[in-house]
Amino acid sequence: MSGGVDSSVAAAILVEQGYDVIGVTMQLWDYSQNESSCDPNSKFDTCCSLDDVADARLVAHKLGIPFYVFxxxxxxxxxxxxxxxxxxxxxxxxNPCVACNTFLKFDHLLDRAQRLGCDYVATGHYAQIHYDEVYGQYKLVKGLDSKKDQSYFLFSMTQDRLSKVLFPVGNLTKTEVRIIAEKYGLVNAAKKESMEICFIPNNDYAKFIAERTSEEDLIKGDIRHEDGRLLSKHDGIHQFTVGQRKGLKISSEYPLYVTRIDSETGTVFAGEDKYLYRSGFSFKKFHMIRNFGNSIDFEVKIRYRSQPCAAILEKNGETVSLKFVTQQKSVTPGQIAVLYLGDEVVGGGFIDKVFV
Structure with a gap:
């Protein structure tokens, strides 16, 4: 229970369905001990803050279920x-949200729940789990509310984990979730959604990283145009991401974007829109929930809010690559690429080497 309305309604639905429910909040980040968190000008529009823990506790009390903070x-x-x-x-x-889901919610927490004798871990994710009677396998499917669907963040789920997880709000819209919260009189029924990274105040990730890194570990260098021209200098590649336009501080007749980053030389390359398009990429830590082999029918999302595009999966020994049917813009190393067949999540992995 993050303190938000989605996980709160998930708990309410399970209580209504007759489950023996235990509310749990994961204490992940000590806001009181992190210097930026104490700054009155810092803005944490997030989940899992101290106020959120209090909200989760109030909801658990309202539902009449025990509540713990791990x-x-x-x-x-x-x-x-x-x-x-x-x-x-x-x-x-x-993508910190994927890491949190993979290693915390559906690894450490699931393991602890099983050791405590619980049959399932339930969350407020907008995703669905269906059981395929023909193949005897679980399917991870998009949430009913296309605007809130969170299946992208769950690509690393396994068959074993899917058998022990419940997503009670996955077949509901956000509007329906709020109506249910109001029906139960939950304190967070109208609570606004968290939109930022939960441990970074004001969403200033460059400052966050610089404060936790020694000066000699910051990779500094040139900003060069894709045609080779030196445009400027920079104080660290951690300040940039592919597709970025703001913050380059370079005057140009045409808008310039970060097109690629060379960590070996510390060079940040920039160019006009046309330089952002790529033909495909190789995967790092590729994972499939269900193995469908190679298929041109796959669609891939190369970031959470991107539109799915047709792609071909290629396997050559241990190397797994993906080729777009039509070139795509701002393919970013380190981001997550998730494969879909219709509404089903097939698998995915981290974008590694990007192909021109």
Whole structure:
């Protein structure tokens, strides 16, 4: 229970269905001990803050279920915060929400729940789990509300994990979830949604990374145009991501975007829109929930809010690559690419080497 309305309604639905429910909040980040968190000008529009823990506790009390706070701060730092920082220092763009789901919610928490004798872990994710009677396998399917669907973040789920997880709000719209919350009189029925990274105040990730990194570990260098011209200097590749336009501080007749980052030389390349298009990429840590082999019918999302596009999966030994049917824009190393067959999540992985 993050303190938000989705996980709160998930708990309410399970209570209504007759489950023996235990409410749990994962304490991931100590806002009181992190210096930026104490700054009155800092803005944490997030989940899992101290106020959110209080909201979750009130909801649990309202539903008449026991409530506990589990301390996972060390695990969160290692698997999410350190990963996030290291990836940016290498000129890659990480996705901390995927890391949190993979290593915290559906790894550490699921393991602890089983040791405590629980049959399932339930969350407020907008996704669905269907059982395929023909193949005897579980399917991860998009949430009913296309605007809220979170199946993208769950691509690393396994058959074993899917058998032990429930997504009670996956077949509901956000509007329906709020109506249910109001029916139960939950304190967070009208609570606004968290939109930012939960451990970064004001969404200033470059400052967050710089404060936790020694000066000598920051990779500095040139900003060069794709045609080779020197445009400027920069103070660290951690400040940039592919497709970025703002913050380059370069005057140009035409808009310039970050097109690629060379972590070996510290060079950030920039260029006009036409330089952003790519033909495909290779995967790192590729994973399939259900093995469908190679198919031109796959669609891929190369970031959470991107539109799915047709692609061909290619396997050559241990190397898994993906070729777009039509070139795509701003393919970003470190981001997650997720494969779909219709509404089903087939699998995915981290974008590694990008093909021109």
């Amino acid at each position: 301390d996972y701060q060390d695990d969160f730092k290692e698997n999410v915060v350190d990963y996030f920082t290291d990836e940016y220092l290498k000129g890659r763009t990480p």
